[in-house]
Amino acid sequence: MNGTVKAKHQRLVLITIALAALIAAGLLAAWALRSQASYFYLPSEMSANPPAADRAVRLGGMVDKGSLKTASDGVTITFLVSDDKGKVPVRFRGIVPDLFKEGSGVVAEGKRAADGTFVADNLLAKHDEKYVPRQMKDMTASQARQIGEATK
Secondary structure (H helix, E strand, O other), X not given: OOOOOOHHHHHHHHXXXXXXXXXHHHHHHHXXXXXXXXXXXXXXXXXXXOOOOOOXXXXXXXXXXXXXXXXXXXXXXXXXXXXXXXXXXXXXXOOOOOOOOOOOEEEEEEEEOOOOOEEEXXXXXEOOOOOOOHHHOOOOHHHHHHHHHHOO
């Protein structure tokens, strides 16, 4: 034997190294993104199995009618988010979306405080399928269609 590696064995070693590098890169990416994942909870799920207090999650449900309160500072609000089986108190400090109101859907992004209150960093208001922009509220269907055609 002359000590040289055959071409067939060289290819096998290179493929093995490339495969190991690819698996390592995938595991590294998964480990790096695990803290960035934001899980979605319904109020009943959050009540039954609350996430860790420092974990960023999303809470989705309906804003209970009569629960929306504005604090004396004018920028902090508290309200209840509910589904058919549970309710979670939410606190948010900031500017609320235009579509945010009692009885509407909301997705709150934030963390659960030690007292069980969900402290939201961001609110995403959801509208129903009957949503019509304010500017088009008093228009007939044909007028709205004409404006839609003109903007294409």
